[in-house]
Amino acid sequence: MHAIADPNASSGTGLDPEDWSAFRALGHRMVDDMVTRLERIRDEPVWRAVPPETIKRLTAAAVPLAGVGPEQAYEDFLRDVFPYPVGNIHPRFWGWVIGSGTPIGALSEMLAATMNPNVSGLQGSARYVEAQVITWLGTMLGYPGTGRPAGLMVSGASMANLAGIAAGLQARGGFDVGRLGLARAPKPPVLYTSDQAHFSVGKAARLLGIGSDALRIIPTDSGYRMDLDALRRIMVADRAEGMHPFCVVGGAGTVNTGATDDLEALADLALAEGLWFHVDGAFGAFAALDPELLPLVRGMERADSLAFDLHKWMVVPIEAGVVLVRDEHALRGAFDADAGYVSSMPGGIGHDAMSYAALGVELTRGFRALKVWMSLKAHGTEAYGALVRRNVEQARYLARRVAEEVELELVAPAPLNVVVFRYVRPGLPDQEQDRLNRSILVGLQEDGVAAPSQAVLRGRFALRVCLVNHRTRQEDLDVLVAETLARGRGFVAEAVNVS
Numbered sequence: 001m002h003a004i005a006d007p008n009a010s011s012g013t014g015l016d017p018e019d020w021s022a023f024r025a026l027g028h029r030m031v032d033d034m035v036t037r038l039e040r041i042r043d044e045p046v047w048r049a050v051p052p053e054t055i056k057r058l059t060a061a062a063v064p065l066a067g068v069g070p071e072q073a074y075e076d077f078l079r080d081v082f083p084y085p086v087g088n089i090h091p092r093f094w095g096w097v098i099g100s101g102t103p104i105g106a107l108s109e110m111l112a113a114t115m116n117p118n119v120s121g122l123q124g125s126a127r128y129v130e131a132q133v134i135t136w137l138g139t140m141l142g143y144p145g146t147g148r149p150a151g152l153m154v155s156g157a158s159m160a161n162l163a164g165i166a167a168g169l170q171a172r173g174g175f176d177v178g179r180l181g182l183a184r185a186p187k188p189p190v191l192y193t194s195d196q197a198h199f200s201v202g203k204a205a206r207l208l209g210i211g212s213d214a215l216r217i218i219p220t221d222s223g224y225r226m227d228l229d230a231l232r233r234i235m236v237a238d239r240a241e242g243m244h245p246f247c248v249v250g251g252a253g254t255v256n257t258g259a260t261d262d263l264e265a266l267a268d269l270a271l272a273e274g275l276w277f278h279v280d281g282a283f284g285a286f287a288a289l290d291p292e293l294l295p296l297v298r299g300m301e302r303a304d305s306l307a308f309d310l311h312k313w314m315v316v317p318i319e320a321g322v323v324l325v326r327d328e329h330a331l332r333g334a335f336d337a338d339a340g341y342v343s344s345m346p347g348g349i350g351h352d353a354m355s356y357a358a359l360g361v362e363l364t365r366g367f368r369a370l371k372v373w374m375s376l377k378a379h380g381t382e383a384y385g386a387l388v389r390r391n392v393e394q395a396r397y398l399a400r401r402v403a404e405e406v407e408l409e410l411v412a413p414a415p416l417n418v419v420v421f422r423y424v425r426p427g428l429p430d431q432e433q434d435r436l437n438r439s440i441l442v443g444l445q446e447d448g449v450a451a452p453s454q455a456v457l458r459g460r461f462a463l464r465v466c467l468v469n470h471r472t473r474q475e476d477l478d479v480l481v482a483e484t485l486a487r488g489r490g491f492v493a494e495a496v497n498v499s
């Protein structure tokens with residue numbers, strides 16, 4: 001039935017098809033199914049739970065000793081895997097910060113896997129594609145202000161934050177951290193970020209051995225921006241106690257509300273205090289693509305290191321994160337490595353074999369850059385600027401709709417593409433309000449209507465809409481408002497009935 005060769009045949013392992021034309025036909029079918037799915041995604045529910053019998057088939061199957069062949073494997077995929085995405089390919093998905101992905105991005109992943117290069121630095125076109133993408137991104141973001149950025153594609157902003165902070169620790173830790181280790185630190189290094197920073201900053205502090213206690217969490221103002229007076233006060237106190245402040249992490253678009261710290265002021269402060277300035281711009285960095293929004297992130301171009309994702313607002317398929325630095329030596333200082341088996345050869349494939357691997361954690365690195373290169377070429381940066389603009393305008397529209405409805409309340413300012421709001425029933429105790437909004441949120445998701453996620457701000461539970469979705473239309477936000485109101489009213493009626 002299937003086209004794979006008998007694994008015991010002397011002609012080969014069976015891992016390449018024996019009948020290439022049958023395999024080609026299967027490939028064409030796969031591409032047809034991919035394209036049809038995306039073409040009709042709007043007609044699907046945003047999300048559906050994976051049925052228990054499917055989970056069982058997915059998780060309790062025996063190891064397949066003998067293969068069933070690619071056609072049958074594909075049938076299983078169509079039955080058990082393909083119908084149950086997380087939802088972010090749908091126009092009404094606005095949860096967490098998850099980009100929608102694009103058709104050209106999906107096809108690019110097939111192409112990248114076909115070439116299957118290891119982009120450690122080995123000679124081949126892929127390293128130049130990545131170099132080009134890094135330069136393009138620097139130009140798009142205006143980073144660094146002058147000159148050319150160095151940088152690396154990584155899995156995501158978590159890794160990019162780790163890389164940037166690691167570079168900062170080596171450069172500004174006050175001693176040779178890589179060689180001596182933190183146990184021999186003359187003064188314990190400390191770093192600073194706001195209470196709105198992403199948890200990956202804390203993870204980096206733990207992984208680098210600095211410890212989460214050495215991460216000073218600075219409070220934020222009513223706009224959820226870092227309180228710079230508090231930052232200065234805490235830093236002075238730390239110095240007085242013999243600590244060594246080495247880094248401040250600013251946010252360009254924080255995850256809860258899309259707030260951006262005063263990056264210009266942070267850059268000034270970092271300069272004056274001799275700190276490494278790292279900016280987490282996971283999605284918000286791309287405000288720089290729109291002239292009206294650019295002032296929000298001014299100062300970002302002065303960062304020593306900048307982390308962002310392409311799989312969020314740039315809607316490139318997951319995973320695609322980037323760390324950019326002003327000076328490549330900073331990443332090298334933290335990650336450089338050498339061994340005979342990777343030493344640079346005078347020519348051939350192994351010339352400069354470690355040029356990327358020396359800038360980050362990974363040695364074997366996939367061709368993540370291709371989907372970025374293809375996307376930017378195919379659509380042009382103007383299309384991405386227009387997407388940012390459109391999503392921000394949609395966020396403003398939603399914020400207006402929320403403000404107009406007496407039963408809805410904006411819980412935080414919405415300066416960018418994130419809107420945090422909740423349904424309110426006057427007189428309902430706080431805990432019940434939270435329960436009501438949790439129930440609305442889960443209901444919206446489980447009924448496949450829309451997929452916001454949640455934020456907990458100053459102790460209050462709220463619905464959170466993060467627009468990094470090129471498929472969303474204004475009418476989708478109208479559906480969200482109408483359905484939230486309907487569910488809120490329904491829930492309250494229920495609660496009143498039982499009491």
Ligand SMILES: *Cc1c(COP(=O)(O)O)cnc(C)c1O
Pocket residue numbers: 097155156157158159198200253254255280281282283309321
């Ligand atoms: C998503 C996000 C991160 C983490 O990025 P990953 O790609 O998920 O690793 C860090 N910071 C912010 C502000 C984010 O939104």
